[in-house]
Amino acid sequence: MPDDRAGRDKQAQDEENRQRMRAMLEELERGDETEPPVEEAELDALDAELDAVTFPATGLELVEAVGYHEVESAEGTRDLAELLPRSEREEYDSPEAVRARVQRPTIAAAMRRIVEAADELGGVEFGSSQREGYERTFRELQAIDAVDDDEGIPVVADWVVERIREKEKLPGSRDVRRRAAKFCRSSGYEIRDDEWLGV
Structure with missing residues (x-):
């Protein structure tokens, strides 16, 4: 490209288009995420409780160990026992995995019910x-x-x-x-x- 006004304008336009495309792609990636209703301070308190648990841990082990722990969200207060399935087939690799699961309490509670119902069948793989x-x-x-x-x-x-x-x-x-x-x-x-x- 020649080093003249038209060439510089073209380079500036190309860079602007690339930035716009990056911004659009980032927005699309974030587009299907909803803001988690649980605040960071609540999740930090949960992390402190999970320090006593050996990972990987099943949902049943977590409920028995820290199921009493309450998580406060915009939707109200819930015990972890309401958010994590009492299941030996559901396994969590780390405290971060538990944290990610309970960030959206309404979804976590719905998934707990589904996992427990699937567990009742025994042979169903989720x-x-x-x-x-x-x-x-x-x-x-x-x-x-x-x-x-x-x-x-x-x-x-x-x-x-x-x-x-x-x-x-x-x-x-x-x-x-x-x-x-x-x-x-x-x-x-x-x-x-x-x-x-x-x-």
Whole structure:
């Protein structure tokens, strides 16, 4: 490129476009995250309690060791026993994994119910990709302003638990998304086809 005004303008425009693209990509990465309702001070207090636990630890071991510990969030106070499943199949590698699980108490409580229902069946495997799909669906429900007080999360969790007990298997991630979308539409919220719930 020649070192003249047009060349310098082109380089400046290219750099501006690259910065805009980086900013857009960062925004897209953050776009499906909701702000955790649990404050850092609460999570620091939890870390102090978890120092007494040997990791990796199962959900059952954690509930027995620190299940009494209360976590304060925007949604109220909950014991860890309400947020972590009493399961020997659910394992946490570190205190950070527990911390990440309880950052969103409404979602953690819903996932606890689902994991415990799946445990009742014994042979049902709850894979990480399926779990991530369920959690993303719950995060999407939580992010929808039109659905007040995260009421969609327990509705969808109830549906998942019923399906597990009736059909003796976990519903697919797409089925859970459809049920969440149905709830949103019945609450007056429009779901676009290009959204996670738009299946």
